[in-house]
Amino acid sequence: MRDVAIVGIGCTKFGEMWDKSFRDLFIEAGLMALEDAGMSGADVEALYGGNMSSGVFIEQEHVGALIADYSGLISNSVPSTRVEAACASGGLALRSGIIAVASEYHDIVISAGIEKMTDVGPEKAMDALAAASDREWEAALGATFPGLYAMMARAHMDEFGTTREQLAQVAVKNHYHGSMNPKAQFRNTITIDAVISSPLVADPLRLFDCSPITDGAAAVILVPAERAREFTDTPIYVKAAAQASDTISLHDRRSLTSIDATRIAADRAFKTARLQRSNIDVAEVHDCFTIAEIMAIEDLAFFEKGRGGPATLAGETAIGGKIPINTSGGLKACGHPVGATGIKQAVEIVEQLRGTAGKRQVEGAEVGLTHNVGGTGGTVVVHILAR
Amino acid sequence: MSIGITTYGAYIPRYRITVEEIARVWGDNANDIKKGLRVLEKSVPDRDEDTATIAVEAARSALRRSGLAGADIGAIYVGSESHPYAVKPTATIVAEAIRATPELMAADYEFACKAGTAALQTCLGLVAADYIKYGMAIGADTAQGAPADALEYTAAAGGAAYVVGKNHVIAEIEDTYSFTTDTFDFWRREGQQYPKHGGRFTGEPGYFKHVLAGARGLLHKTHSKPEDFDFAVFHQPNGKFPRTVASTLGFSPQQVKQGLVVEKLGNAYAGSSLIGLASVLDVAEPGSRIFMTSFGSGAGSDSFTFRVTEEIGTMQGQAPTVAELLAAPIYLDYAIYAKHKNKIIL
Numbered sequence: 202m203r204d205v206a207i208v209g210i211g212c213t214k215f216g217e218m219w220d221k222s223f224r225d226l227f228i229e230a231g232l233m234a235l236e237d238a239g240m241s242g243a244d245v246e247a248l249y250g251g252n253m254s255s256g257v258f259i260e261q262e263h264v265g266a267l268i269a270d271y272s273g274l275i276s277n278s279v280p281s282t283r284v285e286a287a288c289a290s291g292g293l294a295l296r297s298g299i300i301a302v303a304s305e306y307h308d309i310v311i312s313a314g315i316e317k318m319t320d321v322g323p324e325k326a327m328d329a330l331a332a333a334s335d336r337e338w339e340a341a342l343g344a345t346f347p348g349l350y351a352m353m354a355r356a357h358m359d360e361f362g363t364t365r366e367q368l369a370q371v372a373v374k375n376h377y378h379g380s381m382n383p384k385a386q387f388r389n390t391i392t393i394d395a396v397i398s399s400p401l402v403a404d405p406l407r408l409f410d411c412s413p414i415t416d417g418a419a420a421v422i423l424v425p426a427e428r429a430r431e432f433t434d435t436p437i438y439v440k441a442a443a444q445a446s447d448t449i450s451l452h453d454r455r456s457l458t459s460i461d462a463t464r465i466a467a468d469r470a471f472k473t474a475r476l477q478r479s480n481i482d483v484a485e486v487h488d489c490f491t492i493a494e495i496m497a498i499e500d501l502a503f504f505e506k507g508r509g510g511p512a513t514l515a516g517e518t519a520i521g522g523k524i525p526i527n528t529s530g531g532l533k534a535c536g537h538p539v540g541a542t543g544i545k546q547a548v549e550i551v552e553q554l555r556g557t558a559g560k561r562q563v564e565g566a567e568v569g570l571t572h573n574v575g576g577t578g579g580t581v582v583v584h585i586l587a588r
Numbered sequence: 589m590s591i592g593i594t595t596y597g598a599y600i601p602r603y604r605i606t607v608e609e610i611a612r613v614w615g616d617n618a619n620d621i622k623k624g625l626r627v628l629e630k631s632v633p634d635r636d637e638d639t640a641t642i643a644v645e646a647a648r649s650a651l652r653r654s655g656l657a658g659a660d661i662g663a664i665y666v667g668s669e670s671h672p673y674a675v676k677p678t679a680t681i682v683a684e685a686i687r688a689t690p691e692l693m694a695a696d697y698e699f700a701c702k703a704g705t706a707a708l709q710t711c712l713g714l715v716a717a718d719y720i721k722y723g724m725a726i727g728a729d730t731a732q733g734a735p736a737d738a739l740e741y742t743a744a745a746g747g748a749a750y751v752v753g754k755n756h757v758i759a760e761i762e763d764t765y766s767f768t769t770d771t772f773d774f775w776r777r778e779g780q781q782y783p784k785h786g787g788r789f790t791g792e793p794g795y796f797k798h799v800l801a802g803a804r805g806l807l808h809k810t811h812s813k814p815e816d817f818d819f820a821v822f823h824q825p826n827g828k829f830p831r832t833v834a835s836t837l838g839f840s841p842q843q844v845k846q847g848l849v850v851e852k853l854g855n856a857y858a859g860s861s862l863i864g865l866a867s868v869l870d871v872a873e874p875g876s877r878i879f880m881t882s883f884g885s886g887a888g889s890d891s892f893t894f895r896v897t898e899e900i901g902t903m904q905g906q907a908p909t910v911a912e913l914l915a916a917p918i919y920l921d922y923a924i925y926a927k928h929k930n931k932i933i934l
Contacts, residue, residue: 323787
């Protein structure tokens with residue numbers, strides 16, 4: 202096994218990109234990443250693309266070949282693989298690319314993620330997303346994602362006294378971060394009151410507790426660490442790429458208030474990286490709902506179990522706080538094109554570690570973490586990146 | 589010789605339902621909806637009112653105002669997205685009711701909310717070419733919105749009829765300009781009871797793109813500026829969209845106020861901008877210039893500029909004004925509203 206570095210990043214604007222197709226989006230993100238690394242398509246040896254549900258969203262499967270074709274990579278017959286793990290598809294595409302380079306199977310790999318979600322109406326989009334839960338035991342019986350996370354929120358409030366305001370502060374903080382990110386879907390700041398008075402989705406979760414439906418794509422270029430300086434002066438090194446699985450159904454889990462796959466993937470990542478939680482300067486975590494961020498920062502052990510809510514309300518997870526979480530705006534404000542999210546998280550951490558995150562820069566950030574969840578926690582991918 | 593509107597008539601059913609009452613049924617926050625849509629209530633047809641009866645009322649009102657007889661009308665085009673029959677014209681019902689038959693051209697139009705202004709353009713062309721002396725264009729709807737859909741708060745009923753001719757013109761049609769694309773923002777297929785829409789997609793790529801481009805196109809074509817006009821009327825699916833386009837284009841709130849009837853009327857679809865125009869003609873003085881842009885999903889916009897003439901004085905007050913039609917409403921609760929709108933299937 203050899204060390205791997207990220208030498209190029211690209212990310213489209215996130216949002217309702219009505220004038221851009223699936224193809225436009227991945228081409229844009231891929232070209233940005235190649236340009237950033239000073240490469241051309243001819244340099245790429247393999248491609249891993251994270252995508253959850255192109256079959257439903259744009260009625261197109263076989264997108265591995267499609268991406269290779271329309272990216273101009275077909276002339277080299279580049280192996281192109283679509284990776285799917287619901288909302289963790291992007292994180293898994295990144296890990297797959299890292300493994301390909303680390304194993305010396307390939308030298309230059311592009312890991313990308315894409316989702317084009319706004320070509321269908323909300324009912325179809327909701328059903329596509331419900332496929333990330335257990336169709337037989339959850340979705341088919343009426344459980345929706347807001348409903349499942351609402352159960353976790355209710356249990357968390359009951360067990361640890363997490364409050365409505367603490368949940369709301371996750372969205373307030375992420376909108377504040379998103380307001381400084383030109384790529385974010387929402388760049389408006391909001392108040393706790395606005396969150397609490399937004400329409401009820403699944404009690405206790407309200408509209409502003411939920412991440413939106415988003416179009417977007419992101420890509421990173423991976424190379425062997427020893428070759429990184431050929432392409433950039435600021436390579437970012439992959440310290441760990443860990444993954445864990447758990448039951449797909451929420452009701453089969455050990456706990457409703459903790460995602461075990463997050464705890465296990467994080468433990469594996471920190472062990473591989475030989476780093477402590479205190480070494481992490483900035484993290485992108487999977488805040489598909491506000492409760493998800495609170496559970497994530499607890500399960501990643503940045504805060505004790507039950508301390509996630511109070512710490513958020515105290516500003517410890519905002520830029521300038523103890524550990525800035527979701528400087529991109531997170532899934533809530535930056536947007537959540539499900540297959541792209543895991544890659545976008547890595548793009549944001551690379552920006553932070555390079556020191557190019559602009560107004561949302563975390564001063565002196567040297568080590569960062571990404572945390573990408575599929576479904577309600579059936580799949581979790583954690584990456585640790587460092588300068 | 590100038591061509592223009594020789595008379596007009598509007599009709600709005602007497603019944604209303606408030607945003608509060610609809611929100612009560614669906615558990616929505618009425619204040620948020622009123623703030624978001626800038627609509628307070630909407631008109632509701634009686635049980636036996638439909639687009640044909642509304643069109644007839646508007647047509648009769650137009651004739652009453654001018655003293656024209658039905659037999660003077662050489663063409664009737666009725667624009668609506670709620671024609672009572674899928675096959676069988678509304679225009680013939682109107683023609684018969686106002687005794688305009690049998691020597692006339694007649695047809696129904698459909699272009700979502702702008703079918704009435706498309707009819708106006710057709711009449712303008714026929715009169716200009718001297719094929720007919722007078723043509724009647726009507727936009728009328730009993731607008732559909734599925735229960736619990738956002739559209740339910742605004743989908744209203746009403747219509748307006750305009751006669752285009754060369755004699756005794758009260759508002760000269762100076763110019764017109766249309767902007768059309770194929771845009772899938774809002775549709776209803778054969779046999780479907782309610783329209784479907786693309787949510788926010790109906791906004792930016794639908795309404796705003798076409799209304800702004802259509803308005804700018806006519807301003808450019810006529811070498812005019814917003815300040816050259818006394819009044820501006822825009823299609824009003826809610827109270828927010830027309831205000832936003834007005835301010836984007838540089839029209840003042842004062843210019844749009846008289847033509848903005850959506851707050852109490854709701855969105856009468858094909859009747860929407862034409863009722864707004866009627867509200868302006870009710871008070872306009874000779875020499876006033878009016879700018880209007882309609883919008884129809886699917887999608888397109890028709891823009892017009894009008895110049896009000898001295899003849900307007902004899903016409904105002906000869907038929908009910910829009911303000912009078914909006915006054916003294918009868919409020920319905922949701923159950924009776926559901927009965928009126930045939931939402932209860934017996």
